[in-house]
Every structure is written in C-alpha cells, then in structure tokens.
Amino acid sequence: MPEATASQSNLYSAAPNPTLNGGHCRACGYVFFPPQNYGCESCGAPPEKLEPKSLKGEGVLSSFATVNLHLGKGIEPPFTVGVIVLDDGPAIRAVLTHKTDQGLKIGDRMRAVVVAGADDDRGAPANELRFARQETAR
Amino acid sequence: MKKRLREMRPVYVVGIGLHRYQRMSETPYVTLGLTAVREALSDANIEWPSVESAYTGTALLGMAASRPMLRYLGATGIPMAQVENASASGSTAVRQACLDVASGIADVSIAVGVDKPGPVAMAPAKTNIRDLAGRYIVPFTHFALLANEYMNRYGATAEQVAAVAVKNNRNGANNPYAQRQKAVSLEEVLAGPQISGSLTRLQCCPVGEGAAAAIVASDDAIEKLRIDRSRAVRVIASVSRSERVYTGAKNFDAELTRDTVAQAYEQAQISPSELDVVELHDAFTIEELLYVEAMGLCGEGEGARMIASGAADIGGRCAISASGGLLAMGHPIGPTGAGQVVEITRQLRGEAGVRQQPNARIGLAHMVGVGAVCVVHVLQKAP
Numbered sequence: 001m002p003e004a005t006a007s008q009s010n011l012y013s014a015a016p017n018p019t020l021n022g023g024h025c026r027a028c029g030y031v032f033f034p035p036q037n038y039g040c041e042s043c044g045a046p047p048e049k050l051e052p053k054s055l056k057g058e059g060v061l062s063s064f065a066t067v068n069l070h071l072g073k074g075i076e077p078p079f080t081v082g083v084i085v086l087d088d089g090p091a092i093r094a095v096l097t098h099k100t101d102q103g104l105k106i107g108d109r110m111r112a113v114v115v116a117g118a119d120d121d122r123g124a125p126a127n128e129l130r131f132a133r134q135e136t137a138r
Numbered sequence: 139m140k141k142r143l144r145e146m147r148p149v150y151v152v153g154i155g156l157h158r159y160q161r162m163s164e165t166p167y168v169t170l171g172l173t174a175v176r177e178a179l180s181d182a183n184i185e186w187p188s189v190e191s192a193y194t195g196t197a198l199l200g201m202a203a204s205r206p207m208l209r210y211l212g213a214t215g216i217p218m219a220q221v222e223n224a225s226a227s228g229s230t231a232v233r234q235a236c237l238d239v240a241s242g243i244a245d246v247s248i249a250v251g252v253d254k255p256g257p258v259a260m261a262p263a264k265t266n267i268r269d270l271a272g273r274y275i276v277p278f279t280h281f282a283l284l285a286n287e288y289m290n291r292y293g294a295t296a297e298q299v300a301a302v303a304v305k306n307n308r309n310g311a312n313n314p315y316a317q318r319q320k321a322v323s324l325e326e327v328l329a330g331p332q333i334s335g336s337l338t339r340l341q342c343c344p345v346g347e348g349a350a351a352a353i354v355a356s357d358d359a360i361e362k363l364r365i366d367r368s369r370a371v372r373v374i375a376s377v378s379r380s381e382r383v384y385t386g387a388k389n390f391d392a393e394l395t396r397d398t399v400a401q402a403y404e405q406a407q408i409s410p411s412e413l414d415v416v417e418l419h420d421a422f423t424i425e426e427l428l429y430v431e432a433m434g435l436c437g438e439g440e441g442a443r444m445i446a447s448g449a450a451d452i453g454g455r456c457a458i459s460a461s462g463g464l465l466a467m468g469h470p471i472g473p474t475g476a477g478q479v480v481e482i483t484r485q486l487r488g489e490a491g492v493r494q495q496p497n498a499r500i501g502l503a504h505m506v507g508v509g510a511v512c513v514v515h516v517l518q519k520a521p
Contacts, residue, residue: 083283
C-alpha cells in the first residue's frame with residue numbers, strides 16, 4: 001500500500017477526458033496502476049519490458065466508504081473513497097467527488113474527473129483526479 | 139533437501155509472559171519487556187542463563203532495541219536481534235526462535251515483543267510510487283472498503299459485522315492483560331463514533347503499549363532443565379508468506395491468509411475442523427469474518443452466521459479471539475503476535491481460567507502485516 005505524497009502529476013492526463021497513466025508488461029501482459037518502473041510484479045520482467053499504458057478513466061464501483069475521522073494534514077473529513085474496477089482491468093482506489101455515500105451503489109458506473117482538491121504536502125492547492133458517478137459527472 | 143518445521147527437531151513453548159497492553163504511559167519499554175520476560179522465565183521455571191538466543195519483535199521503537207533491555211537480566215553474551223515485520227513482528231520473532239531450536243542452533247530461545255506508540259518511518263512511503271488516494275486511505279479505511287464489499291456480496295448487515303466486537307470485548311473483559319476490559323453491547327458498538335464506512339470506534343483495535351514473551355525449547359532442554367513436560371505445548375507448524383498478485387477483483391487480504399493457512403494445515407497435518415482455539419488478526423471487526431472464512435472454519439459468506447450462532451464463542455466449536463483479540467486485548471504492534479502464542483499456550487495447557495475453551499487440544503495464531511505479509515503458527519497440547 002504505497003503511502004503517496006500529494007502530487008498526482010504523473011498519475012493522469014487531464015484532457016479532454018481524464019485517463020490514468022498505467023503500465024503494461026510486454027513480457028506477460030500484466031496491466032497495472034499506479035505506474036512504476038522497477039520491474040513487473042506479476043512475472044519479474046525488468047524495467048525494459050515495462051511500458052506506459054493509458055487507461056480509460058471509466059469503470060465500475062466495487063466498494064466505497066465515507067471517512068469521518070482523518071488526521072492527515074490538509075484533508076477535511078467527511079470524504080468518500082471508493083474502489084473502481086477500471087474497464088481496462090486494474091482495480092484502483094480513488095477519492096470520489098461525493099462527500100458522503102448518499103445514493104452511491106456498488107455497481108455504479110464511474111468516471112474520472114479533475115477537481116481542485118486538498119492542499120498538497122506543502123500546503124499548496126493542487127488539482128486531484130477523483131471519480132464521480134457517470135450520470136452526475138460534468 | 140528442504141525441511142518443514144515438523145520434520146526438524148520438535149519445538150515446544152515452555153514459558154509465557156505478558157505485560158498488560160495499555161494506553162501509552164511513562165513506563166520505559168525496558169520495563170514493559172523485562173516484565174514479560176521475567177514472567178515467562180518464572181512460568182518455565184528456568185533462569186535467564188539457560189536462554190541461548192533472543193529475538194525482539196518491535197516495529198516502532200527504532201534501531202537496536204534488544205540489548206538495552208535484555209542486559210538487565212544479566213548480560214550472558216547470547217545472540218540477539220530485532221525482528222521488524224510490521225504487525226507480524228512478534229509472530230516473526232516467535233518463528234525465528236522456533237527455527238533456532240528446530241535446527242539445533244539453540245536448545246532454548248526467546249521471542250519477546252515490545253513496543254510503545256511513536257512516530258514511525260514507513261518504507262512504503264519511500265518507494266517514490268505515488269497513488270491516487272494513498273493519503274486518504276489509512277488502515278481503518280482500507281478495511282471499511284472491504285467491509286462494504288463484503289456486506290454487499292453476502293447480504294451481511296452492519297450489525298452482524300459489529301457483533302464481532304461484542305464477542306471479543308466480552309472475552310477481553312475477562313483478560314487481566316487486555317487493554318479494553320469492559321463488555322460492550324451491540325448498541326454501544328454501533329453508537330459510534332463513526333470512524334470510516336460502517337466501522338465505529340469499538341470496531342477498531344486500540345494501539346497502545348505492552349509486551350509479550352514466549353520461551354521455546356527442545357526435548358533436550360526440557361529434560362536437562364527439568365521443565366514440566368505436561369505444560370509444554372508443541373509448535374507443529376510455522377508458516378510465513380507474503381502477498382502475490384491475485385488476478386481479478388479478489389480480496390488480497392483474504393487470499394494471503396488462505397494461502398498461508400493452507401500451508402500451515404498441511405505442515406501440521408490437521409484440518410480446520412480440528413482447531414479448538416484461534417487467535418487471528420481482528421484489528422477491525424470485518425477481518426474476523428474474512429479470516430474465519432479464509433481459514434475454512436466456515437463456508438464463504440458464512441462468517442457472520444458463524445459468529446451469530448455462538449460457534450466462535452468460548453465453549454463453542456472453535457473459540458475465536460478468546461483473549462479478546464486485537465479488538466479488546468489490543469494491538470501494541472510488536473507484542474501482538476507473540477501475545478497470541480501466549481494465549482494459545484495458556485488455552486492448550488488448560489490454564490485460561492474463566493476464558494478457558496473446554497478440552498482445547500489444537501490452536502492457531504494468525505497475524506497479517508502491512509506490506510503485506512502473513513505469519514501463522516499451529517500449536518498442539520502435550521499428549
């Protein structure tokens with residue numbers, strides 16, 4: 001479970017529809033997110049075999065939780081996080097645009113949106129990629 | 139040729155000791171650790187110079203914790219080292235002690251888990267891999283997500299998940315070493331405060347300070363030191379695993395436990411139905427349901443029903459978290475896994491008092507740690 005710093009700058013491409021910057025192993029076909037260039041977790045292939053792969057920012061909500069207690073700097077509860085199984089394969093975890101889980105259902109179609117998010121590690125405002133229920137996005 | 143623990147020299151737990159798990163205090167870790175070690179020595183009725191190697195399970199204290207503590211038992215010059223394996227640090231210390239005895243490197247070895255809460259540097263944060271929501275998802279939220287998925291998949295209710303805390307706090311209320319020693323009603327558990335998702339405060343384990351010690355010994359040592367063989371509990375499996383890549387949207391935590399426990403059953407030559415007592419990583423209520431299923435103590439999706447039926451109570455088919463578990467006894471990190479072995483040993487000796495599971499013969503201790511890792515031991519009553 002990588003403990004991320006605030007900057008998400010290398011994690012997604014914003015326009016026109018946000019896509020996630022994932023990775024792909026040319027040796028075994030494993031598709032992964034977040035991106036890394038250390039080696040393939042699935043087959044052990046070296047970095048030379050890894051290549052970037054753009055993942056469509058759409059998928060299905062497989063679980064969610066509204067967080068009421070959080071001690072991290074610059075993050076105000078409540079907020080809601082979810083697991084989204086991307087149409088392109090990997091299951092990822094993201095903050096949802098929904099402050100609480102009201103009306104959310106497992107199985108909802110979700111899409112990535114860029115929002116003005118919480119402050120980063122240094123207290124500077126930063127954009128964040130979040131997920132919204134598809135019919136309410138935009 | 140590769141050998142499993144069972145095929146090496148027999149290893150027995152011969153001495154157990156604890157310092158109560160409690161909220162952080164001014165007590166130095168040295169006092170916590172020495173209290174547990176001295177209790178274990180006295181329990182085994184042996185002296186410190188008989189101990190030939192020492193492993194300290196600790197995740198939060200920092201570098202070089204062992205000798206600044208153990209020297210005050212008389213500096214005998216024995217090998218000692220710290221074992222850090224996240225929440226499974228104490229379990230891994232027990233495993234190292236067992237391996238020393240099983241291999242013949244030592245006749246008597248001690249595992250001591252000790253910790254105090256404090257700021258800790260997390261290596262995963264230094265991998266330079268960023269994630270979308272890493273800053274937002276702390277362990278209780280990780281498990282809140284798993285709880286949400288579980289309830290949806292099996293139609294379990296928040297009340298059924300919360301019932302785990304009622305059972306484990308009832309057990310903890312009878313454990314003088316537990317951090318939380320107060321029985322709670324389902325209403326009290328559900329009353330909150332809400333922490334994350336369906337998880338309320340009492341569905342999350344307290345992280346405090348404490349210590350636990352287990353002395354393991356060979357047949358030779360039992361003979362030579364005139365240790366009471368009838369109170370010696372044999373370690374019949376020791377398995378340590380780490381997470382693989384599980385394809386599909388499987389629950390990685392459950393899969394890792396399933397893998398590890400399956401190997402432990404094979405090594406111990408038992409089936410899950412033979413388990414009388416289990417101490418598992420119930421840091422959050424939902425985990426107990428996930429793991430009793432992964433351990434094969436009930437079918438998939440039947441965990442909530444198993445708890446409701448009383449089968450996991452003391453006096454039931456298999457007592458789960460008779461100590462109070464992490465939820466009530468507490469989770470001081472380094473001590474926790476060693477403390478599970480202490481509880482299982484007490485149960486298999488028939489010395490658990492009001493918490494005694496009747497006729498307990500075989501017990502299993504299970505911890506997982508961030509990373510993720512899983513460590514399992516199976517213990518058997520002396521014949």
